[in-house]
Amino acid sequence: MKYKSINLLLIAFGMFLCSFAAFGQKLRLKNQEFELKNVTGSIIKFQGQKVLKIERDLKAIPFDVNRIEATVDEPHYARLVGLDDFENGTIEVKMYSQLQNPAPYPGIAGFIGVFFRVQENDSAFESIYLRPKVGRVNNQMFRNHAVQYFSYPHAKFETLRKNYPPGSYEGSAPVALNEWIKMRIEVNSETAEMFINDMKYSSFIVDKMLGKNKKGYVGLYVDIGTIGYFKDLKVTKKVLKVKHDVEKVKDI
Amino acid sequence: MNKLLFILAIILSINSNAQTIKLDSNRLEAVNVSMSIEKLMGNKVVKVIKDSSVKEVDEPTFVKIKGINFKNGTIEVKVLSMLLKNAPDFARGFIGVAFRINDSNTKYESIYLRPVNARVDDQVRRNHSIQYYSYPDYKFDRLRKESPERYESYADMEMNKWITIRIEIKDAQAKLFINKNQQPSLVVNDLKHSANASGAIALWVDIGTEGYFKDVKIINQ
Numbered sequence: 500m501k502y503k504s505i506n507l508l509l510i511a512f513g514m515f516l517c518s519f520a521a522f523g524q525k526l527r528l529k530n531q532e533f534e535l536k537n538v539t540g541s542i543i544k545f546q547g548q549k550v551l552k553i554e555r556d557l558k559a560i561p562f563d564v565n566r567i568e569a570t571v572d573e574p575h576y577a578r579l580v581g582l583d584d585f586e587n588g589t590i591e592v593k594m595y596s597q598l599q600n601p602a603p604y605p606g607i608a609g610f611i612g613v614f615f616r617v618q619e620n621d622s623a624f625e626s627i628y629l630r631p632k633v634g635r636v637n638n639q640m641f642r643n644h645a646v647q648y649f650s651y652p653h654a655k656f657e658t659l660r661k662n663y664p665p666g667s668y669e670g671s672a673p674v675a676l677n678e679w680i681k682m683r684i685e686v687n688s689e690t691a692e693m694f695i696n697d698m699k700y701s702s703f704i705v706d707k708m709l710g711k712n713k714k715g716y717v718g719l720y721v722d723i724g725t726i727g728y729f730k731d732l733k734v735t736k737k738v739l740k741v742k743h744d745v746e747k748v749k750d751i
Numbered sequence: 752m753n754k755l756l757f758i759l760a761i762i763l764s765i766n767s768n769a770q771t772i773k774l775d776s777n778r779l780e781a782v783n784v785s786m787s788i789e790k791l792m793g794n795k796v797v798k799v800i801k802d803s804s805v806k807e808v809d810e811p812t813f814v815k816i817k818g819i820n821f822k823n824g825t826i827e828v829k830v831l832s833m834l835l836k837n838a839p840d841f842a843r844g845f846i847g848v849a850f851r852i853n854d855s856n857t858k859y860e861s862i863y864l865r866p867v868n869a870r871v872d873d874q875v876r877r878n879h880s881i882q883y884y885s886y887p888d889y890k891f892d893r894l895r896k897e898s899p900e901r902y903e904s905y906a907d908m909e910m911n912k913w914i915t916i917r918i919e920i921k922d923a924q925a926k927l928f929i930n931k932n933q934q935p936s937l938v939v940n941d942l943k944h945s946a947n948a949s950g951a952i953a954l955w956v957d958i959g960t961e962g963y964f965k966d967v968k969i970i971n972q
Contacts, residue, residue, distance in 0.1 A: 635934055639904060640901045643903075664875050665878075666879075670878060671936075690872070698907065
């Protein structure tokens with residue numbers, strides 16, 4: 500009898516562990532709940548305020564230096580729970596990127612940003628993220644890679660760099676490590692525009708996003724080597740704005 | 752040691768020669784452009800339009816400021832770009848500055864803007880809002896082909912509005928600051944005519960631009 504109850508307990512514990520792995524740890528920050536997906540995290544007090552701190556879990560999704568594109572920009576993020584149908588609207592969040600020391604890999608750049616239109620099973624999503632480490636370096640090409648768009652799973656950063664004219668999905672922004680950065684993304688149909696630190700005009704635009712998934716969850720992303728802090732996430736759904744066609748001249 | 756540095760700083764600040772350039776026609780020389788001194792929105796400005804006889808782009812089409820031999824320091828100027836009525840469809844409001852120009856106008860460095868690009872929907876064009884080139888061997892198309900993303904960048908700016916350009920030049924490096932931005936919008940580390948070149952400064956435009964310039968300040972170091 501006793502043996503049986505222990506057995507049951509073990510089964511129950513096993514189920515609990517399974518559910519833990521499948522659904523991830525949940526953390527509450529003010530009135531928002533976040534589900535950790537292949538990241539480790541906690542709610543801490545940081546510079547006097549409660550923030551969500553996350554780092555990519557390299558055990559959950561291993562990184563391979565010989566297969567960089569395949570093993571970065573994966574679904575390692577904190578999902579905002581309860582909003583599964585973000586399609587058009589505004590995502591605003593304050594983020595702060597620190598580098599892990601020692602660095603797990605020399606190419607780290609403080610990767611931090613936002614996922615949106617994330618499928619329930621994480622099989623597809625859109626993302627805009629920053630590389631704050633290169634936002635103010637003296638190498639202009641690196642500076643021009645301070646902002647990155649990608650669409651999971653078919654259009655990650657290297658694929659985009661190879662298959663489109665330089666700068667199609669990357670841009671510059673005056674960002675840096677170890678300081679709060681306010682990112683606002685305006686999503687409207689196929690277009691996403693990003694605003695940094697309350698600048699009046701978007702400093703980055705994706706005219707035609709590449710994902711087929713039109714609605715889904717919103718998440719907060721970090722990649723290898725980043726200790727990411729997030730606060731004041733605001734997501735506002737809006738109705739589709741119809742744009743007027745503008746005549747375009749390419750090449751110059 | 753601190754005292755020494757302080758004294759050194761004073762000496763340097765005395766030596767550095769800040770100059771506000773008066774925009775008189777006898778101080779200015781039009782090279783392949785038409786030039787006039789006008790009043791625009793209550794300000795005395797220089798209006799510059801490229802000669803239609805010059806068909807190539809990124810050419811010495813500028814107003815040269817006489818009597819300056821500039822190597823290192825700061826060039827600051829306010830520019831305003833309008834499109835001419837007959838501007839071709841690829842006009843972008845090209846406007847900027849040329850520096851370290853030799854006497855015969857056959858060698859110089861330049862940084863210019865394409866204000867039309869800054870707010871368009873195409874990120875590639877936005878990333879081409881600012882351009883460095885070096886005359887005659889490294890015009891925009893060669894640089895773009897051989898070293899993409901290295902000599903171009905983005906900053907927010909507008910047509911028909913005054914834009915402050917400040918270029919800080921030291922040896923082989925040039926940094927461009929737009930308006931009141933604290934961070935440079937373009938950094939070039941290998942000016943093609945080497946760290947030692949020096950020469951004149953000019954107000955530059957290209958095809959389709961009706962360009963206005965005012966408040967030219969030069970600090971020679």
